[in-house]
Amino acid sequence: MRTTTDRAVKQRSSAHGDATAANAQTVPVRGRGAGGGGVAGIAAKAFRAVPGPLLGLIAVMIVFSVLSPYFLTGRNLSNIVTQNADIGIMAVGAALVILIGGIDLSVGSTLALSLMTSAWLYRSAGLPFELCVVVGLLVGAGVGFVNGVLSTYGRIQPFVATLATMSAAAGLALYLTNGNPINGFPEWYLAITSEDILGIPLEAIILVGTYLLAAYWLRFRPSGRALYAIGGNAEVARLSGLNVTRIKIGVYVVAGFLAALAGVIVGSRLDSAQPTAGTADLLNVIAVVVIGGASLSGGSGGMLNTFIGLLIIGVLNNGMSLLNVSPNLQPVVIGIAIIVAVLTDRASRARHT
Structure with a gap:
C-alpha cells in the first residue's frame, strides 16, 4: 500500500515539474512577441507615443520637399510661421472654446471689427494709436463676452450664438467706414511684423508666446485644468x-x-485695416484645431497638437502655392485634410478603448 502511494506521489511531482518547466519555457517566447519588450515591441510603443498630428506634419513636409526645391529653404520655413501667425493666435482661442464643448464661429468677424474700430478711432477721432489698439482689444473681448453670455445665461446653442455675433460683427466692421479700408499707421505698429529679435521675427515670438502661455494655463493652473x-x-x-x-464666459x-x-498682426502686416479682414479665415482656424486632434464634443485637446495642426495647414497652403x-x-x-484627421483620430480612439 505504502509503495503504491509513494509511486503516485512521485508521478504527480514529476508531472508538476514537467508542467512548470513547460511554462517556464513559454514565458520568454511571449516576452519576445510584438507586444513584449523586444525591439519590435519597443519600436511599436515608441511609434504609438508620437502624436498623430506630428506624423502627419512630417509626411506632408517630406512630400513637398521632394516636389519643390524651394520648400526646405530657411526663408520659406520662416514664412510658413509668420504668414500664419494670425490664424495660429485665433486657433488658440478656438481650441479653448472647443475644449469646453463649445464653438466660436465669430473669430474672423471679431478680428475685422476690432481692427476697424482701432483704425476708425485713429483716423476719425484722432486718438493716440496706442489707445486705439487697446480699445480694439477690448472690443474683441467684448464680443467674446456677448458670446459667453448668450451661450450660458441665454441658453442658446454656441453654434447659433456665435453665428449671430459673426454676422453682427461683420456688418459693424463694414458700417464703421462704409466698407472703405483705412491706411497709414505709425511706424512702431508696422514694426510688429517687420522687425525681428535675434533673427526671430517678432510676430513669430508673439505666436509662440501665446501658445506657451495657453499651454501653461491648461497644464499647471487649476482654472485651466477645469476646462477639461x-x-x-x-x-x-x-x-x-x-x-x-x-x-x-471667461473662455x-x-x-x-x-x-x-x-x-x-493683420493690420501691421498690411499697413491697412480692411473691413473684410479675417472673415475668410474661419475654415483654416477650425481646421487647425480639428487636425490638431481636439474633439468637437469637448474634453480633449492641447496646445502642442494645435500648434502642430497650425504648421500642417501652413505647410499645405505654402506647398500648394509653390506648386x-x-x-x-x-x-x-484643406477640407480633405480635416476629414482624414477626424477619421484618423476616431480610429486611434477606438484602438485605445
Missing part, C-alpha cells in the same frame, strides 16, 4: 464645485481677445 472637466461633463463639474458659467472672452490680437495649385482648389485640400 467642463468639456467632459459640465454637470459633473458643476456638482464638483466649479463655477461652470463663469469659466465658460469666450479670451477667444475674443485673441481674435483682436490677431487683428493687430502653383489653383487657389480655388486649396480649400478642397
Whole structure:
C-alpha cells in the first residue's frame, strides 16, 4: 500500500515539474512577441507615443520637399510661421472654446471689427494709436463676452450664438467706414511684423508666446485644468464645485481677445485695416484645431497638437502655392485634410478603448 502511494506521489511531482518547466519555457517566447519588450515591441510603443498630428506634419513636409526645391529653404520655413501667425493666435482661442464643448464661429468677424474700430478711432477721432489698439482689444473681448453670455445665461446653442455675433460683427466692421479700408499707421505698429529679435521675427515670438502661455494655463493652473472637466461633463463639474458659467464666459472672452490680437498682426502686416479682414479665415482656424486632434464634443485637446495642426495647414497652403495649385482648389485640400484627421483620430480612439 505504502509503495503504491509513494509511486503516485512521485508521478504527480514529476508531472508538476514537467508542467512548470513547460511554462517556464513559454514565458520568454511571449516576452519576445510584438507586444513584449523586444525591439519590435519597443519600436511599436515608441511609434504609438508620437502624436498623430506630428506624423502627419512630417509626411506632408517630406512630400513637398521632394516636389519643390524651394520648400526646405530657411526663408520659406520662416514664412510658413509668420504668414500664419494670425490664424495660429485665433486657433488658440478656438481650441479653448472647443475644449469646453463649445464653438466660436465669430473669430474672423471679431478680428475685422476690432481692427476697424482701432483704425476708425485713429483716423476719425484722432486718438493716440496706442489707445486705439487697446480699445480694439477690448472690443474683441467684448464680443467674446456677448458670446459667453448668450451661450450660458441665454441658453442658446454656441453654434447659433456665435453665428449671430459673426454676422453682427461683420456688418459693424463694414458700417464703421462704409466698407472703405483705412491706411497709414505709425511706424512702431508696422514694426510688429517687420522687425525681428535675434533673427526671430517678432510676430513669430508673439505666436509662440501665446501658445506657451495657453499651454501653461491648461497644464499647471487649476482654472485651466477645469476646462477639461467642463468639456467632459459640465454637470459633473458643476456638482464638483466649479463655477461652470463663469469659466465658460471667461473662455469666450479670451477667444475674443485673441481674435483682436490677431487683428493687430493683420493690420501691421498690411499697413491697412480692411473691413473684410479675417472673415475668410474661419475654415483654416477650425481646421487647425480639428487636425490638431481636439474633439468637437469637448474634453480633449492641447496646445502642442494645435500648434502642430497650425504648421500642417501652413505647410499645405505654402506647398500648394509653390506648386502653383489653383487657389480655388486649396480649400478642397484643406477640407480633405480635416476629414482624414477626424477619421484618423476616431480610429486611434477606438484602438485605445
